[in-house]
Amino acid sequence: MAGTELKGVLVNIDVSDLDAAVRFYEEALGLALGRRFEGVAEMVGGACPIYLLEQDAGSHPTGSADDLRDFRRHWTPVHLDFVVPDIDAAVTRAKDAGARLEVPVKSQKWGRIAVMADPFGNGFCLIQFLGRGYDEIVVN
Numbered sequence: 285m286a287g288t289e290l291k292g293v294l295v296n297i298d299v300s301d302l303d304a305a306v307r308f309y310e311e312a313l314g315l316a317l318g319r320r321f322e323g324v325a326e327m328v329g330g331a332c333p334i335y336l337l338e339q340d341a342g343s344h345p346t347g348s349a350d351d352l353r354d355f356r357r358h359w360t361p362v363h364l365d366f367v368v369p370d371i372d373a374a375v376t377r378a379k380d381a382g383a384r385l386e387v388p389v390k391s392q393k394w395g396r397i398a399v400m401a402d403p404f405g406n407g408f409c410l411i412q413f414l415g416r417g418y419d420e421i422v423v424n
Contacts, residue, residue, distance in 0.1 A: 292332065293332045294332060294333060294335060295332060295333070295334045295335065295364065296334075296335045296337055297334060297335070297336055297337065297364075297402075297404070297406055298337050298339045298345075298353060298355075298404070298406075299336050299337065299338060299339070299355075299404045300338070300339065300340070300341050300355045300404055301338070301404075302323065302324075302325055302336060302338040304403065305325065305336045305338075305402075305403075305404060306325045306327070306336065307381075308381050308382055308383075308402060308403055309327050309334065309336065309402075310327075311377070311380070311381035311382075312377060312378040312380075312381035312382070312383055312402070313329075313330075313366055313374075313377075313378070314329060314377075315327040315328065315329045315330060315334065316328055316329050318333065323337065323338040324336065324337055324338070330366070334364075339353050340353065341353055341354060341355050342354075354405065355404050355405045356405050357384075357401050357405045357407075358405045358406075359407070360406075360407070363406070363407045363408055363409065364406075364408045364409070365408070365409045365410075365411050366408060366409070366410055366411065367411050367412070367413065368410050368411065368412055369412065370412065371389055371396045371397075371398055371410055371411070371412035372389065374398075374410045374412075375389060375398050375400070375410060378400055378410065382402075382403045383400045383401065383402055383403070384400060384401045385398060385399075385400055386399045386400060386401055386407070387399035392421075393420045393421050394413060394414065394415070394416075394417050394418050394419075394420045394421050395411060395412050395413040395414040395415075395417060396411070396412045396414065397409055397410070397411050397412075398410045
């Protein structure tokens with residue numbers, strides 16, 4: 285259907301303190317502040333822009349949601365993986381910026397992974413591909 289082609293991907297992350305979030309993502313991952321809007325900061329330097337959205341704790345994420353925003357560590361079925369060239373250095377940098385290492389670096393056939401959380405309760409992983417990366421485990 286014409287006009288329905290995907291034009292890109294944008295990542296949005298709710299945070300409780302926009303200035304602190306900008307500092308964290310700059311220091312932890314080397315992203316840079318792009319544009320700033322009312323209550324929104326655009327972080328650039330990755331494969332797609334990441335928008336940090338300042339939201340109040342206890343607010344409703346949608347008009348029909350019963351859940352309330354909570355910035356303690358929480359689980360979500362969607363998370364971000366950041367691909368890095370040196371996972372040990374990246375883990376140290378992220379921890380120094382305020383991230384929490386939840387699962388120490390583990391080696392897999394495709395590379396190495398560390399499970400972490402940002403200061404706003406959002407989980408993310410750092411990944412360092414080795415060899416052929418995910419092609420090491422392709423089954424088809």
